[in-house]
Each structure stands twice: as C-alpha cells, then as structure tokens.
Amino acid sequence: MAAEHSAARFPVPRIPRCPEGAQGYDVAEVDAFLTRVREALEGPGPSPLEGRAPLLSTHVRATVFSGARGGYRPEAVDEVLDTAEDALAAAEREQVLCLRGPEAWQQHVEALTVLLRGRIERPRAQRFRHPRRSRAQGYSAAHVDVLCERLGARLTDSGPLDPAELRGAVFPPAHGERSYEEQQVDAFLDRAVQLLLALR
Known part of the structure; x- marks a missing residue:
C-alpha cells in the first residue's frame, strides 16, 4: 500500500507519557505498531515470505496495548490512532482506484x-x-x-x-x-x- 507524502499524511507527534506511577500504554508496543503504520504507508507492504499480513485501516480500532506504569497517555495514543486509521483508509482507497478503478x-x-x-x-x-x-x-x-x-x-x-x-x-x-x-x-x-x- 504505497502512498506518497505519507509523512505529511500521518505526522506522529511526540506522545506524552503518564506520571511514573500512573498506568498508560506500553511504550514499546505503541512504537512498534506506529512503525508498522508508517511502513504500510511508505512501502509496498510485507512480503508473503515474511509471514505477516498487510496492515489495514480496520486493524487500527482492534489494536489493544498492554498497560504499563509511566507509559504513553491513552488519550494521546488514541488521537494518533485516529489519524493512522484515516491515513490507511485514504491509502487503501487510492490503491483500489489505481489498481481496479x-x-x-x-x-x-x-x-x-x-x-x-x-x-x-x-x-x-x-x-x-x-x-x-x-x-x-x-x-x-x-x-x-x-x-x-x-x-x-x-x-x-x-x-x-x-x-x-x-x-x-x-x-x-x-x-x-x-x-x-x-x-x-x-x-x-x-x-x-x-x-x-x-x-x-
């Protein structure tokens, strides 16, 4: 699902973290998922040999992160995920229009x-x-x-x-x-x- 100007389409701001004792989203899990989003927008998607299915907009709302003390603030992550879903949906539309009309x-x-x-x-x-x-x-x-x-x-x-x-x-x-x-x-x-x- 290649998409030009994906950095502009999916800008990832600095995500604030919770206070050290408060529960937030696991930082490593969130970062890994957002990396997958950027890869899906910037490249052709994973090869079948990698054993990983393409990331679609419908997968964003189903994503669940583990809790971690001092992790990312959930409300801030949710805002970024909304932007990710929008960007992936737009890229999917472009792909269908380009390949199938x-x-x-x-x-x-x-x-x-x-x-x-x-x-x-x-x-x-x-x-x-x-x-x-x-x-x-x-x-x-x-x-x-x-x-x-x-x-x-x-x-x-x-x-x-x-x-x-x-x-x-x-x-x-x-x-x-x-x-x-x-x-x-x-x-x-x-x-x-x-x-x-x-x-x-």
Whole structure:
C-alpha cells in the first residue's frame, strides 16, 4: 500500500507519557505498531515470505496495548490512532482506484452501505441482539438507536456525522430488553467508521 507524502499524511507527534506511577500504554508496543503504520504507508507492504499480513485501516480500532506504569497517555495514543486509521483508509482507497478503478471502489462503498442500512432500517429496540441473560449489562438501546438514526441521516445527506463521533461514542449501561449486546454494536460501529471514511 504505497502512498506518497505519507509523512505529511500521518505526522506522529511526540506522545506524552503518564506520571511514573500512573498506568498508560506500553511504550514499546505503541512504537512498534506506529512503525508498522508508517511502513504500510511508505512501502509496498510485507512480503508473503515474511509471514505477516498487510496492515489495514480496520486493524487500527482492534489494536489493544498492554498497560504499563509511566507509559504513553491513552488519550494521546488514541488521537494518533485516529489519524493512522484515516491515513490507511485514504491509502487503501487510492490503491483500489489505481489498481481496479472507480467502479470497484463504488461497489465496495455500496456493499458497506447496504450492510449498514439493513441494520439501521430495523425498528427501534430491535436493531441488535439483546443480552442472552436478563441481568447481563449491555448498551442502552435507546441511545444506540439515536446514533443509528444519525448515521441513517448521514447516508441520505440529511445530517452531519463525523467518524470521530462514532469512535468516541459512549452509551449508558442498560439491562434486558432495554439493552443491546455490546460486541454486536461495537462491530457495527467499526463498519460504520469504515464507511464514513470511504465516503470522504
């Protein structure tokens, strides 16, 4: 996934660290991941012989770092990761347009849109699974539904919604029929971020 001017596209600022006794993200793990991002943007990607899959924008949100005292401040790392995801998504778009043409990219966007619309167009309180156990905690269905409707408005160009709002979405806890299963909602939000980046 070669991309020109990747340093400008993905500037990595000096990441502040937590006080010595406070818990942050492991410095070595974060540095290694950001190095992979730069390599993905600057070069052709790993060879199959290296045994390592290419780094994609969808991998960024799934990345988890170990905790370490005196490590990088989590909120600062999260901001850098948002920039990394944006840069990788833009490079992926350029690669598809270059290698397969605009029609292939449009098909990709339309497939994502259809997938998300299928969920958004369901009735309120029925868009996602409820936790299997009645006492299990999930996300407030009412609050998730509001965000789904905002996404639906964005897809019809009748309302603004930035990927950052999905990345930072926090839902109050709820139980039983008033809640949605967290894992399923999180997976949906991942795809929603992917689509909004593709629509830029």
